[in-house]
Amino acid sequence: xxxxxxxxxxxxxKAQYSLFTGYLLAGAGALLGFALxxxxxxxxAAFAPLRGAATxxxxxxxEASAAARAGSQSLFAGIAGYINAxxxxxxxxxxxxxxxxxxxxxxxxxxxxxxxxxxxxxRESEAKPVAxxxxxxxxxxxxxxxxxxxxxxxxxxxxxxPVLSERGVIGRVLETGRSSARVLLLTDSESVLxxxxxxxxxIAFAEGRGDGLLRIRLVNLGVNxxxxxxxxxxxxxxGYYRPGVAxxxxxxxxxDGGIARLVAEPGATNYVAIEPIAQFAAVEVLSATEGPxxxxxxxxxxxxxxxAPSAPVPDGIETPG
Amino acid sequence: MxxxxxxxxxxxxxxxxxxxxxxxxxxxxxxxTIMLGSLLPVLLVADLMPLSPPxxxxxxxxxxxxxxxxxxxxxxxxxxxxxxxxxxxPFGSAILLWSLAMITIEMIETRFPWRGFWQDWFTxxxxxVVYWLVALLASGxxxxxxxxxxxxxxxxLSVLFYPIVARAVAGLDRFRLARxxxxx
Numbered sequence: 001x002x003x004x005x006x007x008x009x010x011x012x013x014k015a016q017y018s019l020f021t022g023y024l025l026a027g028a029g030a031l032l033g034f035a036l037x038x039x040x041x042x043x044x045a046a047f048a049p050l051r052g053a054a055t056x057x058x059x060x061x062x063e064a065s066a067a068a069r070a071g072s073q074s075l076f077a078g079i080a081g082y083i084n085a086x087x088x089x090x091x092x093x094x095x096x097x098x099x100x101x102x103x104x105x106x107x108x109x110x111x112x113x114x115x116x117x118x119x120x121x122x123r124e125s126e127a128k129p130v131a132x133x134x135x136x137x138x139x140x141x142x143x144x145x146x147x148x149x150x151x152x153x154x155x156x157x158x159x160x161x162p163v164l165s166e167r168g169v170i171g172r173v174l175e176t177g178r179s180s181a182r183v184l185l186l187t188d189s190e191s192v193l194x195x196x197x198x199x200x201x202x203i204a205f206a207e208g209r210g211d212g213l214l215r216i217r218l219v220n221l222g223v224n225x226x227x228x229x230x231x232x233x234x235x236x237x238x239g240y241y242r243p244g245v246a247x248x249x250x251x252x253x254x255x256d257g258g259i260a261r262l263v264a265e266p267g268a269t270n271y272v273a274i275e276p277i278a279q280f281a282a283v284e285v286l287s288a289t290e291g292p293x294x295x296x297x298x299x300x301x302x303x304x305x306x307x308a309p310s311a312p313v314p315d316g317i318e319t320p321g
Numbered sequence: 322m323x324x325x326x327x328x329x330x331x332x333x334x335x336x337x338x339x340x341x342x343x344x345x346x347x348x349x350x351x352x353x354t355i356m357l358g359s360l361l362p363v364l365l366v367a368d369l370m371p372l373s374p375p376x377x378x379x380x381x382x383x384x385x386x387x388x389x390x391x392x393x394x395x396x397x398x399x400x401x402x403x404x405x406x407x408x409x410x411p412f413g414s415a416i417l418l419w420s421l422a423m424i425t426i427e428m429i430e431t432r433f434p435w436r437g438f439w440q441d442w443f444t445x446x447x448x449x450v451v452y453w454l455v456a457l458l459a460s461g462x463x464x465x466x467x468x469x470x471x472x473x474x475x476x477x478l479s480v481l482f483y484p485i486v487a488r489a490v491a492g493l494d495r496f497r498l499a500r501x502x503x504x505x
Contacts, residue, residue, distance in 0.1 A: 022394035023394060025398075026420055026424050027424070028395075030420035033398060033414070034417045036412055036413025037414050039413065040413050041411050041461055044411070047412040050412065051406055051412070054406035058360060058363055062364055136364075138367050139367075139409025140363065141375045141408055143462050143464075143472060145367075146409045182409075187369060189462040189463060190463075209465065210462055210465060211369070211370055
């Protein structure tokens, strides 16, 4: 292709100047970009209002595409269901029988739990969601794993609030716009979440690896007690999450813990609930001592070296998640 | 003449007599399509790994290469600012990278004035791989080998998408210059 003749300035002073100005402006744009990038890496929350306004504008389109996505998912699931109907039927019947037994066992455990809690004088805290919303989009081109939800500050959503689906933890609210919010997903490489094994008190940190899996790092090193298939639930340490919500299932064992797969995948989720911060007072203390705002990132999250203020509910009395 | 062949007095931009291109359309289509390209991946839910190629950047490359001289040299900065607002990257990364991309293509074009499709694809491929890597580095996440492996398909896709984007840009250019306005 021939180059456009507009670039050849020749002897025209005007053309030469406009060409020079173009280069100057482009260079200035690059420098400005560099400065803004450095600023936003140094202060991640600096441009939150701007981004909030942008996602507020995009969210309605996301609602429509989320509805379409949910529809197509159920369509595919329906077709797959027809193909596997017979085999699935037998399997489900067997599973239901086991589930009935487990349900009876759970009833017994619940009764005992209530009795023990009554002895301790603990009150059953019922977390009422602040809002229920659709996941309207995500940062699909970026290396960060963020999702956007269709509710924001106008609905009472604040940064730091846990985002849960009916299966388990999705992530935490990072920034809010007026009618949309940005969620830091568990799979993001900057996300850290204190967890424990559902069956006992093996505590660990679940860190996102950035490739869809979580790295479980045990707090107490030594003999690794984890086994493939163990369910990790939130421990409630740090104060953001209420204890006992399912997080991940161990898929592989490593020397310092394991690699775990998510229980609640945001892509397969229709609606999520945004819950209030479980121990607001603890989070306030944490943010006052460690950083300016309760932004959920590696910098403000509790580390194994710095023990976080643990939840007042002692471990071992909570209902197993 | 029209009775024999309805397209006799037309070219690819439509009828030629008493028609003209819409000035608004001629100016706005490149910018609108690039912004739309930035917005589209937001509507996908990619929860496990970066999934979609950076369509906004690919369309910028496409418009710049298929239609040189259409956008000013500094167009990367404002378009990049819009991309930053929705892409999830730290604000400023696309402003920087898109500006640098525009300057780089300008310099390549001064060095090799006569270009063909294959050279364009090569340039766009190298640039989108570099963009993919630098965007990962600038995303604020600590880059690990796991993350790089998970993002590899995205880098590959963005190289392979250039021919499709170039064809789409050519089609959009025809739409841009279509003679939609009737002159009376």
